[in-house]
Amino acid sequence: MDRAIDSQLEDLKKLTLEMGGLVEKALVMVSAGLLKKEPSHLQEVFKIEGLINDLQIKIDNECLQVLAKQGPVAKDLRLILSIIKINTDLERMGDQCVNISYISRELIERGFLNSLKDIEEMIEAVTKMVKASLDSFVKMDPNIARSVLDMDDAVDNYKKKINQHSIQMMKTDVNSLQDHLDFILIARNLERLGDHATNIAEDVIFAFTGKDIRHGSND
Amino acid sequence: MDRAIDSQLEDLKKLTLEMGGLVEKALVMVSAGLLKKEPSHLQEVFKIEGLINDLQIKIDNECLQVLAKQGPVAKDLRLILSIIKINTDLERMGDQCVNISYISRELIERGFLNSLKDIEEMIEAVTKMVKASLDSFVKMDPNIARSVLDMDDAVDNYKKKINQHSIQMMKTDVNSLQDHLDFILIARNLERLGDHATNIAEDVIFAFTGKDIRHGSND
Incomplete structure (x- = not known):
């Protein structure tokens, strides 16, 4: 069945992925800026955020148009509602x-000297989660989406580890x-x-x- | 004009306000629990969150039903999309x-001893913002909504004040x-x-x- 809504939904998916790509790029720049101590990479993040904000408004508008003109139901409607939410999360x-x-x-x-090993690993773990969540959306694959949910524990553990270590260091070295x-x-x-x-998944x-x-309302 | 969708939109608005009321109640319990050092109030917050989560799913489902069955346009469509987003924020x-x-x-x-004056005032400022955002929704009043945006600076200032004071205290008294x-x-x-x-407003x-x-894309 060849429907007008199909190409509109394809466009919406492309825009959503474009936005996801910008978020991935922002994460790469955050990582490069912090780990290489290079402020120019961080400056890039502010620019990318501007593009993300513009895309958010564009995607929301297009979703509204498709809803108003096509009155989609069932799977198409669920897809659009998901795009609206994913858009907010991105x-x-x-x-x-x-x-x-x-x-x-x-x-x-401030010229900090401490090791960023745990933060580097945590950024990698989060980047993997973000990539997988976008991958599940591209491939429309609920199994990949489920794998994202499983990755959350590793990220939480990094947070706890960084928390504990940092508090310990704060107590022993007031200068840092x-x-x-x-x-x-x-x-x-x-x-x-x-x-x-996780929300995207x-x-x-x-x-x-x-x-x-x-x-935990289902499944 | 008496339309089927009007009563459905009314129901959706009522559910959204019910959810908003639960968030307000949770804030009251957070405040009472922390300021009176009374864990039983904090226990209430966990219960209320369960109710909020159930309502979120219910509201999303009802929005989906109205979209699918009524194919709303213009103002009705915008209202439903806003409810979906407000639902996520709540x-x-x-x-x-x-x-x-x-x-x-x-x-x-841990039996902490420090003054909570700034936190108490910050909770009050946030509670005012939350109330006003829900009020703008009930009364469908964009002017009240605009006033919410203006309240954000006061909340940010409390955060900065608490931040600065706390860092100072951490440096001088490792025990706290x-x-x-x-x-x-x-x-x-x-x-x-x-x-x-702010998002709700x-x-x-x-x-x-x-x-x-x-x-800042408009206005």
Whole structure:
């Protein structure tokens, strides 16, 4: 069946992936900026966030148009509602990247010396989650989406590890207190990025299976 | 004009307000639990969050039904899309209340002694924002919604004040380090509650004027 709505839904999916690609790029720049202590990469994040914000409004508008003109039902309707929600999550992921960039910029300006090994690993774990959540959306694959939910524990464990270590360091070395507080805050922002990836995965499962698995309500 | 969709929209609005009322109740319990050092109030927050989660799924389902059966357009469509987004924000506000409750429970268990004056005032400021955002929705009043956006600065200022004071205290009194870290984290959760109230206000403005004011894109 060749329907006008099909090409509109394809366009919406492409825009959503474009936005997802921007979030991935922002994460790469956050990582490069912080780990290489290179503020110019962090500056890129602020630019990318502007593009993400513009796309959010564009996608929301197009969803509204398709809903108003096509009156979609069943699977098509679920897909559009999922795109609206994924759109919101992606925009907030951009905000989280910006938050981390602000904190990182101050850390770099202060010339911090501490190891970023755990943060580097946590960024990798979150990046994997984000990639998999977008992959589940591209391939419309609820199994990949389910794998995202399983990755959340690893991210939470990194947060706990960074928390504990940083608190210990704050107690023993008052001079590095602000740096370690910043690591705690970066870890919380990264954890939230992971939460948004989880939301996206849940939306994909809902869009393609009709099952709402939030809050353990199903499955 | 007496339309079937009108009563369905009324029902959706009532459910959204019911959910908003639960978020307000959770905030009252967070405040009472922390300020009176009374864990039983915090326990209530966990119960309320369960109700919020159930309502989120119910509202999303009903929105889907109305979209599928009525194929609404224009103002009706915008209202439903706003409700879907407000629903997401309210659910995450419940999560923030739960986060604060966990931190508060540990603070109380450790028998902290510090003044909560700034946190108390910040809770009041956030509660005002939340109330006004729900009020703008009930009364469909974009002017009240705009007033919510103006309240955000006061909340941000409390966060900064609590941040600065807590860092100072952490540096001078290592024994209260964990308590002051907790105050910083509570202030961040409160700030985020304010951000969600802002999102709700923006959705109300969009629903009732058709203007998308996010990211300074209009207005």
